[in-house]
Amino acid sequence: MSDGDLVIVYEKHDNMKAAKVRENLVLQNRFGVFKHSDWIGRLFGSKVFSNKSEFVYMLAPTPELRTLVLSHRTQILYVADISFVTIYLELVPSCLVLESGTGSGSLTTSLARVVAPTGHVYTFDFHEKGPASAR
Ligand SMILES: C[S@@+](CC[C@H](N)C(=O)[O-])C[C@H]1O[C@@H](n2cnc3c(N)ncnc32)[C@H](O)[C@@H]1O
Incomplete structure (x- = not known):
């Protein structure tokens, strides 16, 4: 994943949302705070962790x-x-x-x-x- 990419943040099959990767931004949800900068350089399909050690999957925007x-x-x-x-x-x-x-x-x-x-x-x-x- 690179800065500017569209990604699908997968929590579970009925809870997904699109996000645009921006180096300085964070994503905040019930699992905590996810820094976009942690996503850059990772592969689509990666599991990424929040500040509370909870996770989501980052999927390619098919x-x-x-x-x-x-x-x-x-x-x-x-x-x-x-x-x-x-x-x-x-x-x-x-x-x-x-x-x-x-x-x-x-x-x-x-x-x-x-x-x-x-x-x-x-x-x-x-x-x-x-x-x-x-x-
Ligand atoms: C049901 S939506 C299409 C949904 C789209 N296929 C999708 O999968 O997201 C129908 C669209 O056709 C547009 N539309 C209707 N008649 C049109 C026309 N004569 N020329 C151009 N667009 C038209 C409407 O504004 C509407 O946005």
Whole structure:
């Protein structure tokens, strides 16, 4: 993990949140205080400890996890429907995708992963406020 990375802080399967790693910040929860600086240089999947010797896991922000932690600005697509959409559209790396109705961006992150590294996703929403998943 590096300064500026988005990470998923995993407490348990029904308690996860997204955080942006910032060298000078701390994360405070019921387990105590976690210094972001302790996370830098560690691998995704690492167990990290608080000032009270309690722990959380730091997970990579996969599209599946982002779907679970993002702030819902709209109704969102979940993994079953996302899988159907990507297979039905026969999306593969290098595809060019135009998505209308970004909403909270749940589908968008999966589209981006499917077409990477040479494809591209263009997404549009007539509602000005964008996805809030990194907050
Ligand atoms: C249900 S949400 C999409 C959720 C998104 N697929 C996800 O998984 O997070 C529908 C979105 O479509 C947008 N929308 C509806 N009609 C549209 C249009 N004609 N052009 C662009 N965006 C539109 C709405 O503003 C809303 O944000």
